[in-house]
Amino acid sequence: MPTLRVELFAGRTPEQKAQLAHELTQACVRVLGGDPSGVDVLFFDVERHDWATGGVLWHEKASQVPKQS
Amino acid sequence: MPTLRVELFAGRTPEQKAQLAHELTQACVRVLGGDPSGVDVLFFDVERHDWATGGVLWHEKASQVPKQS
Amino acid sequence: MPTLRVELFAGRTPEQKAQLAHELTQACVRVLGGDPSGVDVLFFDVERHDWATGGVLWHEKASQVPKQS
Amino acid sequence: MPTLRVELFAGRTPEQKAQLAHELTQACVRVLGGDPSGVDVLFFDVERHDWATGGVLWHEKASQVPKQS
Amino acid sequence: MPTLRVELFAGRTPEQKAQLAHELTQACVRVLGGDPSGVDVLFFDVERHDWATGGVLWHEKASQVPKQS
Amino acid sequence: MPTLRVELFAGRTPEQKAQLAHELTQACVRVLGGDPSGVDVLFFDVERHDWATGGVLWHEKASQVPKQS
Numbered sequence: 549m550p551t552l553r554v555e556l557f558a559g560r561t562p563e564q565k566a567q568l569a570h571e572l573t574q575a576c577v578r579v580l581g582g583d584p585s586g587v588d589v590l591f592f593d594v595e596r597h598d599w600a601t602g603g604v605l606w607h608e609k610a611s612q613v614p615k616q617s
Numbered sequence: 618m619p620t621l622r623v624e625l626f627a628g629r630t631p632e633q634k635a636q637l638a639h640e641l642t643q644a645c646v647r648v649l650g651g652d653p654s655g656v657d658v659l660f661f662d663v664e665r666h667d668w669a670t671g672g673v674l675w676h677e678k679a680s681q682v683p684k685q686s
Numbered sequence: 687m688p689t690l691r692v693e694l695f696a697g698r699t700p701e702q703k704a705q706l707a708h709e710l711t712q713a714c715v716r717v718l719g720g721d722p723s724g725v726d727v728l729f730f731d732v733e734r735h736d737w738a739t740g741g742v743l744w745h746e747k748a749s750q751v752p753k754q755s
Numbered sequence: 756m757p758t759l760r761v762e763l764f765a766g767r768t769p770e771q772k773a774q775l776a777h778e779l780t781q782a783c784v785r786v787l788g789g790d791p792s793g794v795d796v797l798f799f800d801v802e803r804h805d806w807a808t809g810g811v812l813w814h815e816k817a818s819q820v821p822k823q824s
Numbered sequence: 825m826p827t828l829r830v831e832l833f834a835g836r837t838p839e840q841k842a843q844l845a846h847e848l849t850q851a852c853v854r855v856l857g858g859d860p861s862g863v864d865v866l867f868f869d870v871e872r873h874d875w876a877t878g879g880v881l882w883h884e885k886a887s888q889v890p891k892q893s
Numbered sequence: 894m895p896t897l898r899v900e901l902f903a904g905r906t907p908e909q910k911a912q913l914a915h916e917l918t919q920a921c922v923r924v925l926g927g928d929p930s931g932v933d934v935l936f937f938d939v940e941r942h943d944w945a946t947g948g949v950l951w952h953e954k955a956s957q958v959p960k961q962s
Contacts, residue, residue: 549875549882550832551689551726552848555797556856557825562666564855566674571851572828573672579844580836584671588689590624591667597769598798599825602791603780605773606825618737618744619694620896620933621710625718626687631804633717635812640713641690642810648706649698653809657896659762660805668687675687693935700873704881711879722878728831729874735907736936740929741918743911756902756944756951758827758864759917763895763925771924778920779897786913787905795827806894813894838942842950849948860947866900867943 550576551588557606558593565591619645620657626675627662634660688714689726695744696731703729757783758795764813765800772798826852827864833882834869841867895921896933902951903938910936 552572560568573587596606621641629637642656665675690710698706711725734744759779767775780794803813828848836844845865852863872883897917905913918932941951 549877550830553829553831555827555829560856562674562676565666566669566677568851568855569669569674570672571855572848573669575844575847575851579840579847580832587671589669589672590663593667594797597772598800600773600776600780600796601825602794603777603796605769605776607769608773618739619692621693622691624689624691629718631812631814634804635807635815637713637717638807638812639810640717641710642807644706644709644713648702648709649694656809658807658810659801662805670687700881703873704876704884707876707881708879711876725878727876727879728870731874732935735910736938738911738914738918738934740932741915741934743907743914745907746911756946758900760898760900761895762897767925775920775924778924779917782913782916782920786909786916787901808894838950838952841942842945842953845945845950846948849945863947865945865948866939869943 549582549586550580551590552576553590553592555592555594557599558595560591560593618651618655619649620659621645622659622661624661624663626668627664629660629662687720687724688718689728690714691728691730693730693732695737696733698729698731756789756793757787758797759783760797760799762799762801764806765802767798767800825858825862826856827866828852829866829868831868831870833875834871836867836869894927894931895925896935897921898935898937900937900939902944903940905936905938 554568554572569589572589573584576582576587577584596610599606623637623641638658641658642653645651645656646653665679668675692706692710707727710727711722714720714725715722734748737744761775761779776796779796780791783789783794784791803817806813830844830848848865849860849863852858853860872886873881875882899913899917914934917934918929921927921932922929941955944951
């Protein structure tokens with residue numbers, strides 16, 4: 549009955565989510581046993597203005613990127 | 618102080634959510650005691666392309682539905 | 687496919703949780719339709735030293751209760 | 756490694772979130788020690804039609820506000 | 825920066841969790857790109873008396889299992 | 894109405910949690926306005942064998958620490 553909640557930056561393609569849901573489920577079944585039908589995966593898109601690391605939102609970090617790279 | 622987080626497929630009407638919030642709160646009070654004002658209910662709409670069961674996103678399942686039913 | 691996460695103070699009896707799981711599920715089916723088998727309810731016990739309201743943990747509040755009541 | 760999830764009513768400005776992420780992170784470092792880079796803060800906007808207290812959604816409460824105040 | 829929360833029945837071995845954390849992380853990197861160091865996986869053990877499906881706690885289901893199997 | 898969920902390594906003292914709950918609540922009120930009584934803070938202790946970064950559980954990392962530092 550494992551349920552996985554995946555918080556990730558918004559902007560992934562539907563194909564990436566489909567592939568990731570598949571691979572995460574396979575990993576659960578491989579390691580824990582059980583049937584794939586018992587595994588739920590939920591994706592939560594988080595915008596860069598809603599996620600901070602080190603006290604700085606990621607969209608702020610982006611705008612602080614030095615010019616040369 | 619119970620707090621309920623309800624993840625459900627997007628697409629419910631405001632009336633359904635209002636009714637469900639009311640009934641979930643009543644159930645908590647009936648079973649746990651306490652005052653309704655201490656019960657919080659939060660709804661999180663999840664799109665079918667963000668929820669997988671058995672490794673397949675629900676919007677993929679929908680498109681795989683056989684024609685006859 | 688609704689999934690409900692219920693955070694509540696530790697100390698409820700197994701009978702209360704069983705009853706509450708049943709009633710919450712019934713409410714979901716009644717309001718949203720669908721089959722009970724699609725409803726998951728998870729309980730998370732939270733100790734009073736792990737939950738604060740108004741900046742004060744509930745086990746601190748308890749110890750601040752005036753003597754007369 | 757603390758990770759904070761903050762559910763709040765939708766409608767805060769980006770400046771408020773940036774400031775709040777900063778202050779929450781500072782509080783963690785001040786009290787728990789460690790480096791700010793180990794602190795994650797995620798914001799989840801919740802609409803008033805998705806949050807109920809006392810069994811009533813907040814956007815219903817708003818429409819029930821008495822005229823005089 | 826994906827963060828995965830995995831709710832699963834209590835009782836897995838430390839080796840299973842270590843292996844699962846490794847494989848889930850690999851899946852994220854494979855599908856989303858990025859560095860493994862950006863992936864967090866958190867496990868939350870849920871007891872069978874705290875998880876209901878279809879309105880019945882799993883430890884009740886267990887006790888309802890017919891004798892022959 | 895902000896609600897904060899704080900996941901942190903197990904082992905903090907009650908005094909640290911009390912202090913942190915207080916400071917997080919103050920930060921919310923300072924930045925968002927509103928009354929402290931509307932702020933909830935919940936702590937979730939996570940053991941080092943239940944949290945992985947980079948695909949490795951933290952209790953494994955600990956045992957891999959080189960001898961010299």
